[in-house]
Amino acid sequence: MRKPNMREAILAAAEELFSVNGFNAVSVRDIAQAAGANPGSVTYHFKTKDGLLLEIYQRHCVPMNLRRSELLEAAKRVRDPKDRLEAIVRAYVVPAFSSGSDLAGGGARFTRLRAIMSAEGNEVARKIIAQTFDETSHAFIDAIHETLPQIPRTEIVWRSHFLLGALYYTLVTPERVSRLACGEADGADPGEAIEQLVRSTVASLQAPPLDRPVPAGRRTAATGRSSASAGPA
């Protein structure tokens, strides 16, 4: 046995490749080669390619959710409601950007993986996400809601959803920010991304709620004359 633990090497290689290229674009042979293993070894340890992805998720989910709970509980203990809101958002965002080997935090690599899987509509990922992440999401949403009781829960859900989308997109295309900022910002710098995301999200969460129910035929100065062709279905 050359590698002390080939199983781990395969998992790491697969996680890296999946998180960069997606599930479909990566072959079992690609993974084996990256891990310095034989294709048959992958079958031996994980039976199928789906099984490999499943194992990657299961490897992360439990410690990650434990860690998130810890961070959330700590954030909830912050006294000043304004600070508490920011602390909660930070507890949600920071672990998602943590560097590679941090298994408990989730880490940027695994977060990027989840982003791509959700875009690809991967079935294996979809199942695990729904049964493992939603409870954590609910806990965060509840905590946020407690600091902003005047905002309907539905709106908190929307804005948290937007936060996750922004987070995913930032991890998936970090070079885009640098490009649009003409080099004045680095989308790949986790520190800056975190601060921008936290600031932006806190402000978004504090926005006054919409007047509900929303009427169907709404008009604004900008879209009023053009809504016939551009209006929602």
Add this chain to the structure above:
Amino acid sequence: MRKPNMREAILAAAEELFSVNGFNAVSVRDIAQAAGANPGSVTYHFKTKDGLLLEIYQRHCVPMNLRRSELLEAAKRVRDPKDRLEAIVRAYVVPAFSSGSDLAGGGARFTRLRAIMSAEGNEVARKIIAQTFDETSHAFIDAIHETLPQIPRTEIVWRSHFLLGALYYTLVTPERVSRLACGEADGADPGEAIEQLVRSTVASLQAPPLDRPVPAGRRTAATGRSSASAGPA
């Protein structure tokens, strides 16, 4: 010739399939079958699978950017700066949710396609995006910046980036909102998504800028004691 325009049918089928399953998971044969065509027909009209994707993008880009410019110019004419900001954001968001056949608006289908391509890191898409969409993005960023001169341009870039991420994520996983809201919100309803996104983004854009330059070792009440293991790389 059974179909009046088989080329169009193939384009439509490919666009639909790509926007749901991504580029890699869809085969030329899948597309041909969905279009009621022969696989060879795809090769005949578009030479390669990449060529087909390229054509889908080119089909949309010009009319879409024209439309976006129109909407942006109209929004910029709104006098009250507060209303103008919302109008600009709306001009950016509304066309992205417009129903299927609206070629000029871009449409939800094509936006979803772009979202998946960016997640998959598709090369063909990356090239076109950089050369076609960035100019439009700059125009929107500039327009927003003019209504918020006190915010550094870099921050506007970040927050617009988050807007796009939120928009993409909402289009890619609309069922997630419904699930987390326990049925009290419908993520697939473009009307509600648009209003939530606009409200959220306007608030985010108006947030006061960060104090820059950001110091490396930052501490907050929430993450101070835990940042050792969860801090950014």
Add this chain to the structure above:
DNA sequence: CTCCAATTTGTACATATGTACAAATGCTAT
């Protein structure tokens, strides 16, 4: 050392995939 279980390797196979190309077909102008 010897045996054994766990692992790794090499190979094979059935299928899927992108693309090429010649033959067949349908449409239009004359």
Add this chain to the structure above:
DNA sequence: ATAGCATTTGTACATATGTACAAATTGGAG
């Protein structure tokens, strides 16, 4: 009607892919 062209069809091929499986290898217990 017919020639000429664009399109469609059917098929073929080289390669890539997921998975299975038998043989080889390894490392440790007796």
